[in-house]
Amino acid sequence: MWHVVAAGFLFFPGLYHLCKRCACWARPGWPEADYSLISSRIVSSVQGVLAAVSGIIVITSCKDVKYDRHWLATTYLWVLIPYMVYDTYAMFFRHWYKCKDSKVLNGKDHFSSTMNSLLQKDFLMLVHHISLLTVLLPIGLFIRGDIGDFYIGCLLVAELSTPFVSLGKILIQMNLQNSLLHKVNGAFVLVTFFVCRILLFPFMYYAYGKQFGIPLYKVPFNIPLHCNITNAAIMAPQIYWFWLICRKAKKLYSNSNSGKNR
Template sequence: MWQVLACGAVVFPGLFFVFSRLLPCVFRHWSDADVVLVSERLVSSIHAVMATTVGVIVVSSCAGDVINDRHWLATYFVIWYGVPYMTYDIFAMYLSHYYHFHVKGHEDYKQHSLRTIKSFVRREFLLVLHHIALLTILLPITLFYRKDQGDFFIGCLFLTELSTPFVSLGKILIQLGLQNCCLHKLNGCMVLFIFFLCRIALFPFMYWMYGRHYGIPLYNVPFHLPLTTNLGNSCILAPQVYWFLLLCRKGYRLYKRSRRPDLSPTAAGSDASKDD
């Protein structure tokens, strides 16, 4: 098992390293911050495709009996690739944060230090907390406290990654200067729709599937579940709602800018980049 875990720990940093070496050869005008940002987004998209694929397999295999049906990927994907990715991604997000300010010439970002780490944690507190919670809460539940039940719901949680490639594509299009193209606008609509579907509506769906299994109406399911389960779901759902509201607000601002006749395409693109 340790060999497989080590393999997962090599895959994502290895992909990041490869992208960070290839991208400057293609986009010679990009700064270090641009290269790190896009490399991080590409690796995130690859992991998201893997997780979504596993989620579809597990959910479709365990839909008959959502409590007792089992699929080996529900547990082993978390060990093989979930833990290594979440650990890697915290570091990759820090690098992206560091180079973003380093390229801008901030005095505190001339080199890595405890101050730059504290600044990263402060600015990206919710994302860091989200990753740490997955490692310290979801992982033990998946491996030790489920009593070999609920693989269906673990598969559903994998499906939350479906929105990641679309979010990443939006940032990459902005990086390529294509924020005014139809693809970027279409992708923005897809981000809102898929994010709502797989990160917010997914939770009522899981409650509904649980209630259907036991013959309980949806509104009574929370009272049938342990308090810790409801609290855990609320802790996962709350940041998703917050991020969805941020996406809606950003989309509304971009829509208003696109309706302003006095705003040039260049200025609109600059504003979109600042929002990102």
């Protein structure tokens, strides 16, 4: 699968730089940080669509939730390695350009200011990326053996919310946060994130219980403890992010209603 990894290391950074060049051509005079943000969000959206489509194919192909196999489940895990490395790189450079454009270094050198900004604003996302690369992907590729492709497909479907989250960031960057498109997109963010990242976990337990004739509430007691721990570790940040999204949505729609009542 090393050719898949090599292709990913060419595809994701290549798409990022292509998007950045197109953004420079379409919007000359923008700060470098804006070009970086929009380009990285487009790449994230592409990856989200690819992952979600792959996940849906795997889920619909695996009738036995434990033992059925589909080549896309393992292949896309290899794709995630270069993507996570690239996205960490892109996340760093978003803060690099932001510090450079703002020219506010707080007495520190550029690299130190960038790292400080990254750790303050994207710490949880950085931990998420590192955890995937060092723990979850090795488990999915080397430790789980020949079982669980169905559940890998479920986790890939979680990326369905990414294009809507990315579009929201792009609209804000383009000062369209008060537009109807942004409000409609916000509703899609809420629905897709809740369904694909929160309800996803009860669905996986339900699918297991349905196949083996176990009530949903008993499933956690009939699977290995490490499976429950892994699911809890993956679900915890999703709940936190969903809470943040709900706060932003409340603010967005409250401001919209206040504007209508004036």
